[in-house]
Amino acid sequence: MAGQHQERADAARNRHAVLRAAERLVAEHGSDHVSLDRVAAAAGVGKGTVFRRFGSRTGLMRALLEERSLALREAVAGGRPPLGPGAPARERLTAFLDGLGEIAEGNAALLTAHEQACADDKYTEPSYLFWHRHIASLVAEERADLDADFLAHALLALFDGELVRRTTRPDDPRRFTRSIQETATALLTAPPVSRPPAR
Amino acid sequence: MAGQHQERADAARNRHAVLRAAERLVAEHGSDHVSLDRVAAAAGVGKGTVFRRFGSRTGLMRALLEERSLALREAVAGGRPPLGPGAPARERLTAFLDGLGEIAEGNAALLTAHEQACADDKYTEPSYLFWHRHIASLVAEERADLDADFLAHALLALFDGELVRRTTRPDDPRRFTRSIQETATALLTAPPVSRPPAR
DNA sequence: GGAATTAGCGGACCGACAGTCCGTTTATCT
DNA sequence: AGATAAACGGACTGTCGGTCCGCTAATTCC
Numbered sequence: 001m002a003g004q005h006q007e008r009a010d011a012a013r014n015r016h017a018v019l020r021a022a023e024r025l026v027a028e029h030g031s032d033h034v035s036l037d038r039v040a041a042a043a044g045v046g047k048g049t050v051f052r053r054f055g056s057r058t059g060l061m062r063a064l065l066e067e068r069s070l071a072l073r074e075a076v077a078g079g080r081p082p083l084g085p086g087a088p089a090r091e092r093l094t095a096f097l098d099g100l101g102e103i104a105e106g107n108a109a110l111l112t113a114h115e116q117a118c119a120d121d122k123y124t125e126p127s128y129l130f131w132h133r134h135i136a137s138l139v140a141e142e143r144a145d146l147d148a149d150f151l152a153h154a155l156l157a158l159f160d161g162e163l164v165r166r167t168t169r170p171d172d173p174r175r176f177t178r179s180i181q182e183t184a185t186a187l188l189t190a191p192p193v194s195r196p197p198a199r
Numbered sequence: 200m201a202g203q204h205q206e207r208a209d210a211a212r213n214r215h216a217v218l219r220a221a222e223r224l225v226a227e228h229g230s231d232h233v234s235l236d237r238v239a240a241a242a243g244v245g246k247g248t249v250f251r252r253f254g255s256r257t258g259l260m261r262a263l264l265e266e267r268s269l270a271l272r273e274a275v276a277g278g279r280p281p282l283g284p285g286a287p288a289r290e291r292l293t294a295f296l297d298g299l300g301e302i303a304e305g306n307a308a309l310l311t312a313h314e315q316a317c318a319d320d321k322y323t324e325p326s327y328l329f330w331h332r333h334i335a336s337l338v339a340e341e342r343a344d345l346d347a348d349f350l351a352h353a354l355l356a357l358f359d360g361e362l363v364r365r366t367t368r369p370d371d372p373r374r375f376t377r378s379i380q381e382t383a384t385a386l387l388t389a390p391p392v393s394r395p396p397a398r
Numbered sequence: 399g400g401a402a403t404t405a406g407c408g409g410a411c412c413g414a415c416a417g418t419c420c421g422t423t424t425a426t427c428t
Numbered sequence: 429a430g431a432t433a434a435a436c437g438g439a440c441t442g443t444c445g446g447t448c449c450g451c452t453a454a455t456t457c458c
Contacts, residue, residue, distance in 0.1 A: 008425060011435065031319065035415055046437025051417065116318055120230065120311055123361055146385070150366065150378045157356040162322055167349065179349045182392060186345070190385035207405060207454060234444055245408025250446065400458090407452070415444085423436065428429100 015053050017043040023064055023110065031113035031161065036060070061114040066127060068107055072099045073127075076134055089141040090188065096134065097155070097184055101177030104164050112161030123153075131156060145192050155184060214252050216242040222263055222309065230312035230360065235259070260313040265326060267306055271298045272326075275333055288340040289387065295333065296354070296383055300376030303363050311360030322352075330355060344391050354383060 007015075021043035025034045036057055040047040054060040066073075072083075081087035082095040104111055115122065122128055132152045140148035158180055167176040206214075220242035224233045235256055239246040253259040265272075271282075280286035281294040303310055314321065321327055331351045339347035357379055366375040 005434090006426095008434065010425065014436085036417085037415075040437090047416095047439095048418085048420095048437050049435075052435070057416065112319060119315055120361055123365060147378055147381065151382065153362055153365075154353070154357055154382055157359060157362070158353055160356060162319055163352055163356070166322060166352075179346060182346065183350065183353055183386070186389035186392070187382070187385050190389045193381060193385070209454070210406065213407085235446085236444075239408090246445095247408050247447085247449095248406075251406070256445065401456105402458095403454105403456075405452105405454080408450100410448090412447075413445095416442095418441075419439090421437100423434105425432105425434080427432085 011053070014043070014045050014049050017045060018050055018053060018060070019064060019067065022060055026064075026109050026113050031109050031116060034113065058117040061110070061117040062125065062127070064110055065107070065114050068103050068110070069100075069127065072096075072103065073130060075099070089138040093135065093138045093142070093184060093188075094181060096138070097180050098177055100131070100159065101174070101180050104159050104161075105168055105173060105176055108161045108164040108168070110161070111159065111164065115161060128156065139188070142188055146187075151187060154187075155180070158183065210252070213242070213244050213248055216244060217249055217252060217259070218263060218266065221259055225263075225308050225312050230308050230315060233312065257316040260309070260316040261324065261326070263309055264306070264313050267302050267309070268299075268326065271295075271302065272329060274298070288337040292334065292337045292341070292383060292387075293380060295337075296379050297376055299330070299358065300373070300379050303358050303360075304367055304372060304375050307360045307363040307367070309360070310358065310363065314360060327355065338387070341387055345386075350386055353386075354379070357382065 018039060022034070022039045025039060025042055036050050037047055039060070040050045043050070050060065054063055075083040076096060076099075078084060082091040083099065085092075087095070118125060123132075135155055136148040136152035139146060139151050164176050167179055169175055217238060221233070221238045224238060224241055235249050236246055238259070239249045242249070249259065253262055274282040275295060275298075277283060281290040282298065284291075286294070317324060322331075331348075334354055335347040335351035338345060338350050363375050366378055368374055
């Protein structure tokens with residue numbers, strides 16, 4: 001049987017046009033001020049098409065962000081060290097935070113747009129779950145005495161569009177990532193904590 | 200000169216009714232699903248009255264949250280140690296995080312509602328600025344080698360309604376606050392960092 | 399107490415937006 | 429070319445935040 005349907009040519013063209021229009025509008029105007037009507041108009045397609053392709057505003061933002069982070073995701077899952085498996089946990093974490101920081105620094109507006117669209121259930125987004133599992137497992141490997149799960153949330157909470165914008169300086173474009181790295185280092189090098197037998 | 204106008208009796212009554220209705224609705228239904236029409240209806244007043252009193256949805260949520268945190272704010276600013284001035288920075292921070300954690304644990308839904316309403320400019324909210332300045336000054340006092348400003352943002356980023364909800368357990372209602380304290384402790388007890396001459 | 403003043407009230411109204419629906423178009427396959 | 433169904437597009441709907449203005453009633457003044 002013919003396997004999965006090949007996406008029709010016009011559908012693929014429209015998907016691409018919508019993504020490009022959306023990223024342009026989000027970058028130009030703030031994360032809000034970008035209604036899906038506008039996106040559709042800028043892409044030269046009807047509104048229905050946007051929804052058919054992406055399901056919802058949230059879906060569109062998610063698609064944009066995953067487009068940006070696909071490479072990192074693959075490198076982390078199966079690429080070569082230090083991002084991929086094989087390197088010591090500490091180095092993998094540093095490499096990973098560097099990659100994620102770079103994405104954040106280049107897409108602060110998009111990050112904010114995504115946060116607003118996801119609203120309450122950002123913790124159940126596939127991307128979030130993936131990043132969280134990755135960080136938590138590295139932290140656990142490095143420091144069994146810490147609450148890896150909570151610390152992973154803590155680190156991810158720092159990837160906030162507005163915080164990125166407020167931390168980044170024109171003369172120091174990687175300042176945000178550096179701050180993240182320092183925070184992570186501090187957390188992982190702190191003196192041992194004796195936790196009561198958890199739960 | 201008669202000083203500032205005394206709030207008219209009916210105005211005070213309505214302000215109170217709106218606040219009570221809003222807190223009830225937010226607690227019952229999720230942070231969304233609470234339109235200002237609903238709040239007005241539940242309070243038995245017209246929609247215009249809600250806006251006259253609170254200016255906007257954001258204003259209403261802010262008022263609710265500040266009502267909850269007024270006592271902590273005053274204790275921090277001018278109360279007795281360890282919350283107020285006088286105690287060592289480390290102890291003041293612990294006491295403060297305990298207080299803020301308790302508020303967060305008891306008002307997770309409200310926290311989420313406020314986050315959504317503030318959207319992008321949560322970093323310019325008066326409350327946020329106050330908490331941030333307080334934390335940053337305590338961190339700076341304790342550890343001159345760290346980026347107190349960024350760490351203060353990092354700690355405040357953890358006070359996320361959904362994260363509170365996901366961390367709290369019925370059998371362990373203060374688990375969230377404990378995790379916060381452990382994180383703060385780790386950050387403040389980490390080995391010294393030699394930072395390049397900042398900027 | 400009664401009239402004058404004015405803060406406050408309330409709900410109709412507006413513009414914007416996310417998401418739906420369905421008649422029409424068009425890519426693809428044979 | 430003709431058949432088929434995927435894809436399109438934009439009119440339409442329901443909801444919501446916020447505004448406006450004619451009316452109500454608390455307060456003040458005499």
